Each structure stands twice: as structure tokens, then as C-alpha cells.
Amino acid sequence: MTHVSNIRLRTLASILSLILAIMVLYWDNSQWLYSQWITDKAYSHGFFIPFVSLYLIWCKKDFFEIIPAKPNRFIGYLCIGCCLFLLLIGRVGAIIQLEAFSFFLIIPSIILLLYGWNYLRISLFPILYLQLMIPWMDPILERMHRPFQIVTAKIGSALLQLKYPVYTDDLHINLPSISMVVARECSGISFLISVIAVGLPLVYLTQKNWIRAVSVVFIGCILTVLSNGLRVAVAGYFGENFGPEMLHGPAHIFQGWSVAWFGWIGLFIVNWIFSNLPYPHGEPKYCLFEKWRNVRCEPLATTRIYSSQTSAFASLLAVLLGAALYLNLVAMPQPVSLVSPLAAIPSNISTFSSQQCEDPTLATFFPNLDESLCRIYRDSSQQQEVILFIGYYKNQDNNKRLTSFLSKPLHDGGEVLPLPLKGNTFNVTSSSLLLNDTRYRTLFWYQFPGTAKIADRLHAKLQILQSGILHRHNNGAIVFLASPQRSDSQRDNETVGTLQSFAAEVSPIVDGLLP
Missing domain, CATH: 3.40.1000 (Protein Transport Mog1p; Chain A)
Structure with missing residues (x-):
């Protein structure tokens, strides 16, 4: 047992060293991510994504005890080389999408290099889930704001018409006493992303087939959109009855947070309903995260399971730290001031x-x-x-x-x-x-x-x-x-x-x- 414990400790130390090397390599990106999480409401959930991903990996720990490690050195180093090249191009050319894509690939490349395709396949969902903390989809989200503003305006005006005469012109909602406009910040995109970020691990841990899992997340998104329209209707009601100042201030902020809470609560309720619905062809035995249990693997010798692969860890660590030094000390463009102001x-x-x-x-x-x-x-x-x-x-x-x-x-x-x-x-x-x-x-x-x-x-x-x-x-x-x-x-x-x-x-x- 002492020998096994020592191997486990060495393995843990090697993994922590790799995590530290990745943090050094992507330090500029980490600082940028932190600033995005602090300032952009659409990605305020980013702080929790890594912990949720680690928990999803932890849920599969039994499988890692029995699956054979078959490292793929050639493809692993090739993929890591591509990641470092993308990082260089993105960092030097200030192309954030390339840097994000590099980070997207570096973790599965390392798993492939050290443990092989089976480990990568089992870890794929937690790795993909990490992408929700990276705002690399900003160009796409930017195009989605206006359609969601229009949908929100239509839902809000339809609800207000139950009590008031309403005239709607694109994003403008005109009531007898006040006029409202559904601003970009009120499109509901930020709440929608947070509901998806909560919904994906929820269905992954509780649902037993992907059709139901996707349905739960989709319904949760629909509820969020409807609640955002309801929020506009409530704001219009208070503005019409208590003055236009009710459209701003603490009440407006509270209404905004209520959209996210409505979506989260609705998500859990819908997930519970789907979990208790009968299956027409018999209930599957395992939840989505347990599907690996259908794979038959022979138990491995303990010393093989926790082999530290010292040479592979050391060479990979050297490559990552060397790339970090090159990027920061050699490759990075230097600031150049104007000749005259x-x-x-x-x-x-x-x-x-x-x-x-x-x-x-x-x-x-x-x-x-x-x-x-x-x-x-x-x-x-x-x-x-x-x-x-x-x-x-x-x-x-x-x-x-x-x-x-x-x-x-x-x-x-x-x-x-x-x-x-x-x-x-x-x-x-x-x-x-x-x-x-x-x-x-x-x-x-x-x-x-x-x-x-x-x-x-x-x-x-x-x-x-x-x-x-x-x-x-x-x-x-x-x-x-x-x-x-x-x-x-x-x-x-x-x-x-x-x-x-x-x-x-x-x-x-x-x-x-x-x-």
C-alpha cells in the first residue's frame, strides 16, 4: 500500500506540475478571462466552470481505475505542436479566437499523449464543457442580441396588451403614458448562457439518454426567453402605474436577476419531470455519465494504473515551459510609441x-x-x-x-x-x-x-x-x-x-x- 500511495502522490504531483505549466503558458489569456468574467454578465458563470468540469471527471474515477492507458505519443505531440503554433499566431496577431482554439485543444492533446484515446473519449464531455468559460463565441452572440431583443419585445407587448392598448414598433413598446425600448442589455442572452451552463451538467448527471437531455436544456432555454418577455411586461406595468422611474434602478436589476432564477428553477423542475417519465422501450440502466460502465475492461494491476510515466511528464513539462519562455521573452511584439503625439x-x-x-x-x-x-x-x-x-x-x-x-x-x-x-x-x-x-x-x-x-x-x-x-x-x-x-x-x-x-x-x- 505504501508503494501504491507513493505512485499516486507522484502522479498527482506530475499532474499539478502540468496544470501549473499550462497556467504559465496561458497566463495572459487567464488574466483576460478573469477580466471578462468580472465585467461581462454573459460569462459571470465562468468562475464555476472549471470546478464543475473537475467534478464531472471525479464522477468517472472508477472507470479510470480499470481502463488501460495506451498513450499515443506521435499524434499527441503533433496536436500539442499545433496548439502552440495557434497560440503563437493568436498572441502575436491579437486574434483571440485562435488563442481560445489553442486552449480548447491543449487539454485533450495532453490526455491523448499521456493516456490515449480511451481516456480522451471518457473525458470528452467535461473537456467540452470547459469551453463555456471562454468568450470565443462573442462574434456569434453579437449577432443574436437583436433577434432576441425583438422576440422579447413581442412577448412583452403581447402580455401588456391584456391590460393596456399597446403599439409596438420594432424594439419600441408604446403604452398610454410611457414608451419603452428593449435595450441590448435586455436581450436575455446572458441569462440564456447561464441556464445552459447549469443545464448541461445537470442532465449529464441525471438523464439516461441524450434525447431527453437535449429536450430538458431546450425547454429551459424557452422558459428563460419567456421569463425575459415577462420581465419586460412587469417593467411596463410598474412604469405605467408608478412612473417611468420604475424602468430603472434597483427594481430593474431585481427583475433582471429574476429571469435567471426563473430559468434555473424551471430547468430543475423540467429535469425532475423528465427523470420520472417512463421509457417506452425499457429504462436504460445507467445515466449519461455512467455509460462507460457498458464497456468491458479487465482490472489492471495497481502499479500499471498509477504509473507516473516520468519521462513523458518531464518532456511535456519542458515543452510547455519552453514555449511559455519563448512567447513571453522572444516572440511577443514590443510597444512602439508615435513619433509625435x-x-x-x-x-x-x-x-x-x-x-x-x-x-x-x-x-x-x-x-x-x-x-x-x-x-x-x-x-x-x-x-x-x-x-x-x-x-x-x-x-x-x-x-x-x-x-x-x-x-x-x-x-x-x-x-x-x-x-x-x-x-x-x-x-x-x-x-x-x-x-x-x-x-x-x-x-x-x-x-x-x-x-x-x-x-x-x-x-x-x-x-x-x-x-x-x-x-x-x-x-x-x-x-x-x-x-x-x-x-x-x-x-x-x-x-x-x-x-x-x-x-x-x-x-x-x-x-x-x-x-
Whole structure:
């Protein structure tokens, strides 16, 4: 027994060492994840996901006592190499999806390397469950907000019509005394994800076939959507009877939390009902997490079960720590400051003179800028107005990105236009954008050192990646021009022409500021 205990302790120490090495390798990602869990309500459940996943693994401990370990060294090291390559590309190019995908693959790759396919197959659900703590689906969720806002508005208005005359216009609900709008924060997406995060392990531990398990989670999601619509109806009722101030404040926050609780409670009730329903073809013997018990395996010798595989652990540990040192000490792009501050841009450009403006709306497309400038330029007749916004990153990482899902709305419906400039031509993106309840005609481009000017998001990402790998810097700027959009097409074309002329004047000035 003493020998077995020593082997178990050595195995546990080796596993903890690997966990520590993974934390060091993905330390920047861990910090970013923590900030996301703290600030983003849609992922506030992320703190609990690793513990739930470990518990799901613990529930399978009996199987790990009898399953033979058959390490697959070649495929395991190949997969780990791919993970490290994706991490390098994602870290240097500030492409968070690649970093998330690398983390997604590294754990199953390690299991495959050390224990083989059988261990990976049995651990697959707990590993997949870990992905709920990573906000790599933000681009998808961003597209889902508006459809869920519309559904919520329709449910809320349908319930309010039982008592009041209601007029609904898209996201607006008009009652006799007040008007409401279903904001993005009220779409219910964050509550929906939290219900899924609770529902998946619940059905995995209690249900006995996947059809019922999926049905329980689906019904839980439906209940959450309905309760979010009910929340809007309750807010409308209180606002109509007790004043519009009831639409905000503590009561509004309480109503929001009630949606999640309604979904969780409904999930447990539905799960209990499905667990007690009879099966038409006989009740399965095991729950989903116990399905491995149908596999016949011969008991292994204890010394074989807890073999520490010292050489494999040591070599893998060396690879992970070496990769962490390379990423942090060699590969990471270094910050590069501007030659001159953005404030050095002249206040008079061509026939336009400027004044400072504070516009946090534009800054939200590019979070955590190292330097930024926002000015309003007007011509001498005061009839033409151009907003100039320039944002600059000394270097880019998970929290600072020129090309992220936040800036994608700038490109929606846009077209690429050539812009002549002293014998040369570069492309810019022209689009129409709603800012602060005003429709603007916009013109913008990404600008990098070496006078590289890029209109397309994908090309900008490739430029960032190329600069990061070849030159160890991924600094860059966004140059954004906007002017109020005119109603008729002729005057709108004149606005685009004004923006193009202004862009031709601004571009050489920005060139002189970039290092």
C-alpha cells in the first residue's frame, strides 16, 4: 500500500506540475478571462466552470481505475505542436479566437499523449464543457442580441396588451403614458448562457439518454426567453402605474436577476419531470455519465494504473515551459510609441478649422486605445462638417485590437473606394453609420508603419500578424472620418467627395506621426 500511495502522490504531483505549466503558458489569456468574467454578465458563470468540469471527471474515477492507458505519443505531440503554433499566431496577431482554439485543444492533446484515446473519449464531455468559460463565441452572440431583443419585445407587448392598448414598433413598446425600448442589455442572452451552463451538467448527471437531455436544456432555454418577455411586461406595468422611474434602478436589476432564477428553477423542475417519465422501450440502466460502465475492461494491476510515466511528464513539462519562455521573452511584439503625439495634427486643414470633441461612441469600437484624437472640422461657411477620429495602439493584445467583433459594424454595408494621393492610390472603406442618433456618411482605413493603408478587416489582420512575426511589433492606427449624411443622393455624393478630399489631406500628416 505504501508503494501504491507513493505512485499516486507522484502522479498527482506530475499532474499539478502540468496544470501549473499550462497556467504559465496561458497566463495572459487567464488574466483576460478573469477580466471578462468580472465585467461581462454573459460569462459571470465562468468562475464555476472549471470546478464543475473537475467534478464531472471525479464522477468517472472508477472507470479510470480499470481502463488501460495506451498513450499515443506521435499524434499527441503533433496536436500539442499545433496548439502552440495557434497560440503563437493568436498572441502575436491579437486574434483571440485562435488563442481560445489553442486552449480548447491543449487539454485533450495532453490526455491523448499521456493516456490515449480511451481516456480522451471518457473525458470528452467535461473537456467540452470547459469551453463555456471562454468568450470565443462573442462574434456569434453579437449577432443574436437583436433577434432576441425583438422576440422579447413581442412577448412583452403581447402580455401588456391584456391590460393596456399597446403599439409596438420594432424594439419600441408604446403604452398610454410611457414608451419603452428593449435595450441590448435586455436581450436575455446572458441569462440564456447561464441556464445552459447549469443545464448541461445537470442532465449529464441525471438523464439516461441524450434525447431527453437535449429536450430538458431546450425547454429551459424557452422558459428563460419567456421569463425575459415577462420581465419586460412587469417593467411596463410598474412604469405605467408608478412612473417611468420604475424602468430603472434597483427594481430593474431585481427583475433582471429574476429571469435567471426563473430559468434555473424551471430547468430543475423540467429535469425532475423528465427523470420520472417512463421509457417506452425499457429504462436504460445507467445515466449519461455512467455509460462507460457498458464497456468491458479487465482490472489492471495497481502499479500499471498509477504509473507516473516520468519521462513523458518531464518532456511535456519542458515543452510547455519552453514555449511559455519563448512567447513571453522572444516572440511577443514590443510597444512602439508615435513619433509625435496625435495632438500635433494641425487644427487647420485645407479650408477647415477645428475644435476638440469628446465622442466615447467611436472609442467603443476600439477599446483601450493608447492614444486617440477626436476633432470636428468645419469649413469657413460652416456648412460642411467633418469629424476626425484617430486611434492608435502601441501594441495589440486580447484587450486592445484594431480588428475585433466590436469594430465589425463599421464595415457592415460598406464599400471599398480607391483614394488618389499624389500619384498613388490606396483603398478606403465608405459606409453609413448611426452615431448618437444621427446618420453619418463615413470614410476610414487602417494605417500601419511604413505607410501601409488597408481598408479590409481581413487584410488588416494579416498585416498585424506579418508585422508581429517578422518585426516583433503590431502597432497600428485607425483613421476615421464622418460627416452628417444628406437626404438626397446628389448631396450625399458631395459629402463623400468632401470626405475623400479631406482624407487626402490628412493621410500624409498621419504618415509623419507613425514610427
